[in-house]
Amino acid sequence: xxxxxxxxxxxxxxxxxxxxxxxxxxxxxxxxxxxxxxxxxxxxxxxxxxxxxxxxxxxxxxxxxxxxxxxxxxxxxxxxxxxxxxxxxxxxxxxxxxxxxxxxxxxxxxxxxxxxxxxxxxxxxxxxxxxxxxxxxxxxxxxxxxxxxxxxxxxxxxxxxxxxxxxxxxxxxxxxxxxxxxxxxxxxxxxxxxxxxxxxxxxxxxxxxxxxxxxxxxxxxxxxxxxxxxxxxxxxxxxxxxxxxxxxxxxxxxxxxxxxxxxxxxxxxxxxxxxxxxxxxxxxxxxxxxxxxxxxxxxxxxxxxxxxxxxxxxxxxxxxxxxxxxxxxxxxxxxxxxxxxxxxxxxxxxxxxxxxxxxxxxxxxxxxxxxxxxxxxxxxxxxxxxxx
Numbered sequence: 001x002x003x004x005x006x007x008x009x010x011x012x013x014x015x016x017x018x019x020x021x022x023x024x025x026x027x028x029x030x031x032x033x034x035x036x037x038x039x040x041x042x043x044x045x046x047x048x049x050x051x052x053x054x055x056x057x058x059x060x061x062x063x064x065x066x067x068x069x070x071x072x073x074x075x076x077x078x079x080x081x082x083x084x085x086x087x088x089x090x091x092x093x094x095x096x097x098x099x100x101x102x103x104x105x106x107x108x109x110x111x112x113x114x115x116x117x118x119x120x121x122x123x124x125x126x127x128x129x130x131x132x133x134x135x136x137x138x139x140x141x142x143x144x145x146x147x148x149x150x151x152x153x154x155x156x157x158x159x160x161x162x163x164x165x166x167x168x169x170x171x172x173x174x175x176x177x178x179x180x181x182x183x184x185x186x187x188x189x190x191x192x193x194x195x196x197x198x199x200x201x202x203x204x205x206x207x208x209x210x211x212x213x214x215x216x217x218x219x220x221x222x223x224x225x226x227x228x229x230x231x232x233x234x235x236x237x238x239x240x241x242x243x244x245x246x247x248x249x250x251x252x253x254x255x256x257x258x259x260x261x262x263x264x265x266x267x268x269x270x271x272x273x274x275x276x277x278x279x280x281x282x283x284x285x286x287x288x289x290x291x292x293x294x295x296x297x298x299x300x301x302x303x304x305x306x307x308x309x310x311x312x313x314x315x316x317x318x319x320x321x322x323x324x325x326x327x328x329x330x331x332x333x334x335x336x337x338x339x340x341x342x343x344x345x346x347x348x349x350x351x352x353x354x355x356x357x358x359x360x361x362x363x364x365x366x367x368x369x370x371x372x373x374x375x376x377x378x379x380x381x382x383x384x385x386x387x388x
Contacts, residue, residue: 003131004141005035005115007303010122010134011150012038013046013098014289015276017105018059018296019147019303024112025063026297027304031113035143037136039121039155042106046098047173047254049208049219049287051190053093055326055368056290059297065108069100072209072216075188077363080195082346084353087189088363093290095190095210095219101289122150125159130312132271145312146272147299149292152259154278162274165265169203169258169286170230172237173221175212179245185209185218194340194349196236202227202341203286205240220246223286225260225337258286260337261330267318273299279321282330283337285366294326325368332365351386358382 007023009016016036024031038044051074057067076089110116117136124135131144148156152168184191185207193205203223210219222237224230238248261280268274275295281288302317321327340348352358361371361379371379 003144005143006030006033006307007035007145007147008132008134008143009034009036009147009149010156011148011154011276011278012036012040012042012044012106012116012118013102013149013151013276013292014056014105015151015278015292015296016147016149017102017109018293019149019275019300020109020114021060021063021065021105021112022297022300023304024109024114027300029304029307032115035115035117035141036106036109037120037122037134038106038116038118041119043099043103044118046102047171047256048098048289049173049206049221050096050098050101050210051093051208051287051289052096052101053287053290053367054091055093056293057093058368059290059293065105067094067096069096069104070211070214071096072211073188074190074209077190077192077359078184079353079359080191080193081349081353082195084350086353086356086359088356088359089189090360090363090367092190092363092367095208097210097212122155122159125156127271144271145303145306145314147275147303148272148278149275149296151277152257154274156272157274157278160269160272162266162269164259165280166260166262167226169226169260169283170224170233170255171221171258171286172234172253172255173219174251174253175210175217175219176246176251178216178218181244182207182218186216193240194353196222196240197341197345197349199236200230201233201236202230202337205237207244220244223258225283225286225341227338227341258288260334261291262334263331267321268314270313270315273302273314273317275299280330282333284333284340287366290368291326291330294324295321298324298326329365329368347387351383355382355386
């Protein structure tokens with residue numbers, strides 16, 4: 001079939017631009033045969049905590065894509081639980097503002113020759129004998145394959161009738177000036193406050209360092225994994241903000257949702273690869289930028305192979321994601337979230353705050369580092385004692 005494009009990438013966030021960049025730079029697919037669709041116009045506003053681990057930064061660096069937007073280095077983390085404050089120092093990545101970061105990656109993909117159409121949302125998909133017809137607000141065109149990279153509210157999933165595998169998580173995010181109580185962010189550390197679990201939140205409150213208009217500031221918010229209902233998430237957030245000297249009524253709270261990656265998460269259909277949050281993100285942390293970048297690389301490899309072999313089914317893609325390091329990471333996170341935030345999670349949270357080895361392992365895991373068997377055995381032994 002002669003299609004207008006070989007691949008349509010729906011969604012212009014890190015998942016979409018990573019898929020495009022991998023296709024054009026690493027896999028040497030003709031970039032003019034790849035089109036990116038984004039319903040918003042760049043620079044777009046995107047509520048997000050903005051943490052990008054070294055795992056994702058290294059994947060972009062391998063493509064020759066530098067970090068060229070304002071950012072705050074993550075020099076470590078602190079875990080707060082049950083009157084304990086546990087700290088671990090290590091370079092873990094950066095915190096960015098998504099409006100700046102996403103626009104930068106979009107420009108990079110367009111500069112590589114990929115066709116970028118922002119301000120053009122997808123409204124219909126029709127399956128053809130050997131591809132698809134996509135309709136946007138500006139018209140229609142044909143493609144051989146689709147990469148669905150359009151986040152938790154994925155239009156591709158909705159138009160193709162892909163059902164949800166799990167409840168979506170809920171978040172609120174805001175940015176404020178630093179206060180005298182921001183010990184962690186002032187020191188380049190990301191704070192994860194698990195004490196909100198006592199108010200039935202299945203997640204955490206966060207304070208991250210961030211750069212806003214050239215000045216150090218704090219990105220703050222609350223994450224609820226939503227295994228079950230939370231009595232009043234905004235009230236819990238207001239109390240956490242007040243404890244840091246921030247008037248919750250005076251700040252702009254931006255709500256958004258996340259789709260967790262779970263064992264039953266659908267990853268594709270014939271001719272369609274779900275990438276990034278359209279497939280699912282880290283259920284424990286609610287993070288997804290680095291994971292989206294990495295999954296975009298896997299999707300691009302399978303799309304490129306399909307273009308060269310003529311087999312557009314992408315049948316091997318789901319298993320490849322689950323077998324990859326990032327796929328195993330996401331599956332581990334789905335298992336861990338239920339333990340840390342579930343009914344018996346208090347001991348797990350206390351263990352994270354009190355055990356240095358647990359924080360070291362968690363920080364390395366977040367950054368995509370491999371945990372050796374000796375470290376795993378030591379960690380398992382200490383965890384068994386803590387949970388006994």
